[in-house]
Amino acid sequence: MNDFDYLGEKAVYLDAACQSLRPRPVVEALERYYFEHNSCGERVKYPWGEQTDELVEATRKKVLKLLKLKSKDYFVSFTLNTTYGINLILNELDETVVKRVITSDIEHNSPFLATMAMSKRLGIPRIVLKRNEDGSLPLAGKLVEVARGNYGDEELDFAQAAVVVNCAANFDGRRLANLTELVKKVHKAGGLVIIDAAQAMAHYHEMLEKTEVDVICFSAHKMYAPSLGVIVARRDLLPKLKQNFIGGGMVDDVFLDRYLLSAEANREHVHTIFEAGLQAWGEICALGAAIEWLEDRSKADRKRLEVCTRELDEFLRSNPKVKMVGQEPNPTMSFYVEGLDSHLLGSALGKEGIMARTGYFCAHYYLDKVMQYPPLIRFSLSYATRESDIERVKKAMGKI
Numbered sequence: 403m404n405d406f407d408y409l410g411e412k413a414v415y416l417d418a419a420c421q422s423l424r425p426r427p428v429v430e431a432l433e434r435y436y437f438e439h440n441s442c443g444e445r446v447k448y449p450w451g452e453q454t455d456e457l458v459e460a461t462r463k464k465v466l467k468l469l470k471l472k473s474k475d476y477f478v479s480f481t482l483n484t485t486y487g488i489n490l491i492l493n494e495l496d497e498t499v500v501k502r503v504i505t506s507d508i509e510h511n512s513p514f515l516a517t518m519a520m521s522k523r524l525g526i527p528r529i530v531l532k533r534n535e536d537g538s539l540p541l542a543g544k545l546v547e548v549a550r551g552n553y554g555d556e557e558l559d560f561a562q563a564a565v566v567v568n569c570a571a572n573f574d575g576r577r578l579a580n581l582t583e584l585v586k587k588v589h590k591a592g593g594l595v596i597i598d599a600a601q602a603m604a605h606y607h608e609m610l611e612k613t614e615v616d617v618i619c620f621s622a623h624k625m626y627a628p629s630l631g632v633i634v635a636r637r638d639l640l641p642k643l644k645q646n647f648i649g650g651g652m653v654d655d656v657f658l659d660r661y662l663l664s665a666e667a668n669r670e671h672v673h674t675i676f677e678a679g680l681q682a683w684g685e686i687c688a689l690g691a692a693i694e695w696l697e698d699r700s701k702a703d704r705k706r707l708e709v710c711t712r713e714l715d716e717f718l719r720s721n722p723k724v725k726m727v728g729q730e731p732n733p734t735m736s737f738y739v740e741g742l743d744s745h746l747l748g749s750a751l752g753k754e755g756i757m758a759r760t761g762y763f764c765a766h767y768y769l770d771k772v773m774q775y776p777p778l779i780r781f782s783l784s785y786a787t788r789e790s791d792i793e794r795v796k797k798a799m800g801k802i
């Protein structure tokens with residue numbers, strides 16, 4: 403059975419970088435929660451609650467297994483989305499451990515703005531590194547050469563730095579090619595690496611396998627699961643955090659003016675450090691189903707995505723008026739057509755049933771200010787993309 407059969411013939415959904423379509427088994431897992439064991443996780447002792455607990459615990463394990471990380475080193479917490487996760491971490495990092503915050507120019511507003519806010523709040527410098535074309539980051543050099551902004555003679559320094567960068571960009575899928583070297587260098591200098599993996603988890607999670615980064619934030623809704631945020635953090639991050647955000651579900655005991663944090667009292671409950679209040683239990687259960695579904699993708703599914711990507715990329719590049727942002731074929735591709743307004747093109751495609759995004763996709767700084775592109779159009783493909791969709795796009799683009 404086709405897990406996206408509800409799509410019908412007419413709809414061509416090319417906005418997976420924002421939210422993937424959800425395959426049937428994932429929607430069914432969410433339905434099972436509502437119809438069969440609707441209950442609060444990690445608090446209740448009746449059977450529905452026990453069933454929810456089992457599935458929630460299984461999802462935490464599946465996240466670590468997918469990334470080949472060990473539970474002795476890492477834990478998994480749930481939150482709203484990538485943006486919330488990054489903001490939460492940056493707000494809770496103890497100011498005595500962070501002396502500078504470093505990001506890059508190709509970031510989504512999510513880390514770009516959160517690092518700006520952190521720098522203002524703590525009165526610490528913020529450095530915006532220039533990414534290389536292959537997606538790698540400079541690891542040394544004078545700031546005047548490797549960073550954007552006005553600098554004197556200072557060298558890039560990762561000492562007590564919080565480095566917050568994506569490992570795949572949301573406009574051309576460009577990947578952080580020197581992730582391992584970055585982590586080594588930053589750790590050696592006594593800094594932390596926080597990875598925005600929003601665009602990596604659906605099709606490139608392998609790049610994070612066995613990583614040693616300090617934190618990974620991602621959005622389940624971009625990896626075929628319901629709307630949900632995930633934080634994967636190293637256990638040794640705990641002493642570097644301050645609880646600015648606290649509430650139910652996080653404490654083992656409460657007195658008049660103090661409390662006992664569950665995360666500190668019990669190793670098994672460390673994930674509660676980021677989980678204030680009731681969580682999206684159904685969505686967490688369904689993320690477990692989405693991870694299983696992702697792991698089950700066959701060679702044929704992967705091949706289809708590769709072929710569709712290549713065909714659409716070749717088609718676009720064959721037109722001299724089409725200006726592509728990325729250098730390489732990638733399921734996420736952005737471009738503009740000379741002499742044609744991207745928003746108008748997006749609306750015209752919409753009328754043909756083709757759903758694509760237009761504008762700067764929350765990467766305003768790089769796309770608008772650095773590259774000075776006009777508003778762009780983005781096609782983002784996924785395992786739901788059919789070869790017939792690509793034919794439809796080609797036909798519609800030709801007509802328009």
Ligand SMILES: Cc1ncc(COP(=O)(O)O)c(C=O)c1O
Pocket residue numbers: 419420483484485486510512513568570571572598600601621
């Ligand atoms: C690279 C990247 N980071 C962060 C985000 C923010 O994700 P969310 O809106 O789910 O918080 C996105 C969303 O498109 C993204 O592509």
